[in-house]
Amino acid sequence: MSDDFKRVEVHDCPMSTCGAPAGSPCRTGKGKVAIQYHTARFRLVPQLAKALSVPTPAVRKPGSVWTELPRPVSAGAEPVGHVRLGYAR
Template sequence: MDLTPDRAALAVERHDCPNCGVPAGSPCRTRGGKTAAKYHTPRFVLVPALREELEVLVPADRHPGRAWKQGPALAVVPAPRTERPVRIG
């Protein structure tokens, strides 16, 4: 991984999560609504620098395992992507 864990988390959080539906700017959630310990794979695959990673952990300051709370709004929201990510293997 070329990015530090905090930078990787910020890069992943620029995208909405296709799995849990969390909006850009917030960490992934479990089915119970708590902050997940790892980002969902389809979300971090959207970041070119992280496509080869097997998992990206949620930083401790996002409070994994606790009830999810909306994060601060992003200064710049990226345009929605039209293509879908593909992970083979």
């Protein structure tokens, strides 16, 4: 359970009022770190889909002023080069 927040923060928050990017905790409408992750966000994690709530851990300082944290590096992310797409008959 202690690593649940890491699994949740892999995804951007889909809530229009939050919009927290991957790597950051959810935020409230008043710009503070939320005490728990939004349901729409933690339901993106199959292991947590049936959970009732996922609390924000103390390391993320719930209740403090929200600031964006560094985004996680995606596994297998490589620089994208030039791609030529076309269609022929």
